[in-house]
Amino acid sequence: MNIGDVAQKAGLPPKTIRYYEDIGLIAPLRDTNGYRVFRDSDLHKLAFLGRARALGFTIEDCRTLLALYEDDTRASADVKELAQAHLAKIEDKIAQLESMRGTLFDLVKSCAGDNRPDCPILSDLATGQH
Amino acid sequence: MNIGDVAQKAGLPPKTIRYYEDIGLIAPLRDTNGYRVFRDSDLHKLAFLGRARALGFTIEDCRTLLALYEDDTRASADVKELAQAHLAKIEDKIAQLESMRGTLFDLVKSCAGDNRPDCPILSDLATGQH
DNA sequence: CCTTGACCCTCCAGCGACTGGAAGCCCTAT
DNA sequence: ATAGGGCTTCCAGTCGCTGGAGGGTCAAGG
The missing domain is CATH 1.10.1660.10 (Multidrug-efflux Transporter Regulator; Chain: A; Domain 2)
Structure with a gap:
């Protein structure tokens, strides 16, 4: 091929x-x-x-996974550990994004979105106060 | 300073x-x-x-936001649009990660994690079949 | 036999948003 | 005078590709 x-x-x-x-x-x-x-x-x-x-x-995880895959004397615990660590990272990232989403959602909701200049989104970014 | x-x-x-x-x-x-x-x-x-x-x-978003912030003739609609587009991207990313999380969670759950070599995580990766 | 077009090759540069490190100047305190 | 900390610039590296330049190869059609 x-x-x-x-x-x-x-x-x-x-x-x-x-x-x-x-x-x-x-x-x-x-x-x-x-x-x-x-x-x-x-x-x-x-x-x-x-x-x-x-x-x-990650690519390095993949390298390890491939090696484990090709090694028929591996312990499934090693694979599970890798996958679990990765799962934890993903959950962290989700939590981070959820938090952003929450704040952004509130900000977007509170902004009139008309042609006047007043904008809670910008004032929040400027002051850090909601 | x-x-x-x-x-x-x-x-x-x-x-x-x-x-x-x-x-x-x-x-x-x-x-x-x-x-x-x-x-x-x-x-x-x-x-x-x-x-x-x-x-x-993103940095480019930040550049735009700063410009809007400094322009007191801006329309809040412009800010809202930017924030909304960003919110949508975040929601996409969350959905993607949630999907990974779901699959990974199942795989991790189904793996014994002992010192035998049998591992549903690797067989899933190898075949694409759960 | 020649050309065309679709493949294939290598090598280099760039993406985003920093971060680390080297080499060197400046300022203050002892 | 020296030691330390803070400041400067510039270059390279991160991650996982992706785009493009410049060129070789191959099969089909005229």
């Missing part, structure tokens, strides 16, 4: 796939013309990476 | 303040020795920026 085919099948842009090779996540073969040649195992890894990235794992 | 004082009062690192000057958000004066000299108005702007950034506005 050439890069275009794998890109299609894995749902990742060719650029991203080249990048993943650059940073050593995959190691496709090379044809005599210099073209990358992808085995099924490469496609499989790319799909794995795509799903892990879609769950928000 | 020197940069250290403003940094303290505005709750922003000196590096960030220098960066904000670099990109033209503020324009402090200069002492004969080359040190930045901050007026109250500079501190005020920095506090404004800090709060806007804490609400997740």
Whole structure:
């Protein structure tokens, strides 16, 4: 398979796939013309990476996950720990965003949004007082 | 005021303040020795920026907000529109993270987390099937 | 046999919003 | 005179790609 085919099948842009090779996540073969040649195992890894990235794992997490995946003597506890730590980070981020959302929502609600200049949003930003 | 004082009062690192000057958000004066000299108005702007950034506005949004703040002929509608668009983006991000959180939570829950190798997290990543 | 167009290659630069570090000047206190 | 802290500039790195330039390769059609 050439890069275009794998890109299609894995749902990742060719650029991203080249990048993943650059940073050593995959190691496709090379044809005599210099073209990358992808085995099924490469496609499989790319799909794995795509799903892990879609769950928000960092590239380094993905590297670790791939290694764990390929190591059949792993302990599921190691995977769970990684996933749990990531889950905690996501929950933190959600909480942060929720808090922003709350404040912003109130501000937007309290702003007339007409063509007069008075604006509680700006006065809040200016003074930090609601 | 020197940069250290403003940094303290505005709750922003000196590096960030220098960066904000670099990109033209503020324009402090200069002492004969080359040190930045901050007026109250500079501190005020920095506090404004800090709060806007804490609400997740981008730097470019902040630039616009500052301009609106300084323009007393603005229409509050312009501010409201900006804030509303930002709110929408935040809500999108929250939804995305919630979706990740849901999947991850299920995966973590379903993983034994012992020292056996079987791991539903990895099999999900490998196959895309739950 | 030649051309066209779709692929593929590498390498470099840029995104956003800082942050770390090096190298060096300035100011105050002892 | 020196030690320390604070200030300056400039460059490089972060993360995960993404865009573009400049060029080689391949299969199909005329």
